[in-house]
Amino acid sequence: MTNPSLGTTPRLDRWITITADGTVLVRSGKVELGQGVLTALAQIVAEELDVDPSRIRMVPAATDISPDESYTAGSLSVQHSGGALRAVCAQARQLFLAEAAARLDVPSESLDVTDGDICAPDGRRTSLWELAGVVALDRDLAPGTDAKRPDDYRVVGRSLPRVDVPGKVAGRRRFIHDLRPDGMLFGRVLRPPSRGAVLTSVDEQAASRVPGVVAVVRDGSFLGVVTEREENALRAVAALRTGTVWKEADSLPDEHELPAFLLAAPTEETVLHDAGTTAGPAAGSVHARFSRPFLAHASIAPSCGLALWNGERLAVWSHSQGIHKLHASICRSQGLAPENVVVQHVEGAGCYGHNAADDAAYDAVLLARAVPGRTVQVVWTREDELGWAPLGPAMVVDIEADLDAGGRVQSWRHDVWSNGHAHRPGPPSAPLLAATHVEAAETAQPAGDPPLQNGGGSGRNAVPLYDLPGQVVRTHRLQTMPLRTSALRALGAHLNVFAIESVVDELAALAGADPVEYRLGLLGDERARAVLQAAAERAGWGSSAADVGSGVGLGVGLARYKNRGAYCAVVAEVEAETHVRVRRLTIxxxxxxxxxxxxxxxxxxxxxxxxxxxxxxxxxRFDGRAVTSRTWEEYPILTFSEVPPVDVVLLDRPTDPALGAGEASIGPTAAAIGNALYVATGLRVRHLPLTPENVIAAMDP
Amino acid sequence: MTADQAVSLVVNGTAHEVVCDPDTPLLYVLRNDLGLLGAKFGCGLGLCGACNVLVDGHPVHSCDTPVWSVAGKSVTTVEGLGNEGRPHRLQETFIDEQALQCGYCTSGMLVTAAALLEREPDVDEAGVRRALDGNLCRCGAHNRIVRAVLCARTCRS
Structure with a gap:
């Protein structure tokens, strides 16, 4: 498979610079999201060049210097950027060794490299650093250079401590929120009170009276303030709010009837898989319908962006997953030439998909244009982060399995109803949030879905991993988007895996089989079998029949992420008394x-x-007009006391390509919890979240 | 909103005087006037713990603590838990356990845990979890953080 990152950027010196002072500068287009990717990429470079990892300097990504590697998403960074850097460094090493061999007059194969020192058999030496000014890397990667064999790895495969941890525990490492360039101003945006609200009038004087207000910006229904001090930005927004009049209308569905809304909305159907068999009449069937609500990213930091406009050129700082796409979007909306805009990546808090980072950057752009020559930093409020950032789509999955007289599956149908899971900035149909509020508003089209060959969106992991005959898998993507949805970690895999694994568990129960044994009977893929067996063994999966309804139970979930990424099996132990409590996870x-x-x-x-x-x-949560779950009290997330022990077994396969780890455990964990809850209670709870209300509702379906 | 005043406070052992509206949240004074950027803004409502600092040894949410209320008191931020040559024991164990992913919540965790260990040197695991329930982590580093705190405890003796 060709590496897309190398396809876009084949030149060696765009990726790395070996310096005379003994360091290696590495420019990856993938960015740190809290996942530790910079450490992993540095290890790959250190390995191929045979230098100590401490010599590697990961250069922060920026649109004017970094390879365009599209988004940092989809658990692809180690494959794409890691694969590109491995090839680039292997070839660079070979070029340096060829030069050293010529100078030392020995065959290149006889040279030994240790931490950049290049040594001939007779002890004469040079180094990568000595040759740094001599060996030119201004050339495209040529085919034919082999990277190291995994057997020879010394740096890759080790748990090197992350490069960013010491600075973070000292409180020294700077997040984007911590940037304080000279003369920086604080910007805040007053979002509309509801979806589709139109500003009819505003008293800007109220805000202007707050001390230190430098600008009050109004463009259509976009309102913002720029102040000298941060606390005054908040006050100015509050003052501005009291003087606004909005035209509002109901636009959101009934939050208590989400599945009905999804099933009734206009949709575009896509057949992802059609085995097209027409088996004989079924002797029995299992039919189940599942749903999940909209989910929030809920990162601990609200989104942030900075911008500086000097009258001609625009500099932007963002924690975006895709700075080149953001760059294109800003250039289009602002009518600026690409060479006049630079977007620099700066680390934010944990990123789990397409959050509001790009939107916050564009807010900063709009405010910075009002105060040329001074950098403006915009930090969203917690309320806006939970209320206005893109959401993970609500979904319905409907599965029907027909069985023959022997209880074997003869056909399997899987239908998904969902808004699209891809609404990233870039294409004109997915404008940045503020661009939909300004006078010359851009119109957002409903979110799309990546094609299945790119992992799919609504249909991610909707095709079962199991050898089941007669599979038909379809997605029904909504053509209306009352709440903006986009990519949230694992996309559709969360509910698709939950649903498939729940039905497979039911089939196992019908067959009177152990859930693990039953799955093994349907699995030809050796690697899938291996993770399932490893998780079951580690968890002490018993041979004794599960005691359904005993209040405590073990459940299992399995998937291969995107059907071609990492394999993951999870065993959950769940206790259900007053609420669902996960006691441990074994993975x-x-x-x-x-x-x-x-x-x-x-x-x-x-x-x-x-x-x-x-x-x-x-x-x-939302009412007819707006998201109402806008604080941590209304959108609670897992707390320390609710976190169970998590035991992870890694099956190392050094000769198989690296597959990425960020999203693999999402679906199987959800599924294992649902299946364990069934053992604990005897109830199939198919509507998420597994709250006491939904458990009680499952008693009387 | 009230007129600007001079407010005196002691942060990490150093006396400072800042001139601002005394209702200004302590967090903004620390970050914008004193350049101590370790404490983070997370929610502004005292619900996530990212902004936690110690006031006279007790963890408080600096995002909703007006600066006038700490006048004359001693404030400790993550920067003051240890120093370059002599980090706090927790800062060492957080590195040993790689007890974070994004690290945005880390300074609040460290400050809260430092107060806990002062208060209850022999705290057990359930006690650590309870003490950190007001500190949110979205990346899922909880168990690593708990191990790091327990290890800092054990290693005290």
């Missing part, structure tokens, strides 16, 4: 080659706990 994962074992474990663990939070607690 086995196969991500192919492991670059940093502790980094993978951290991602798998983190994904599992986030999925546990979504699955048991979370639901975006």
């Amino acid at each position: 086995a994962v196969d991500v192919g080659l492991v670059v940093n074992p502790d980094g993978v474990v951290n991602q798998i663990e983190g994904g599992a706990l986030q999925a546990l939070s979504w699955t048991t607690k979370e639901r975006v």
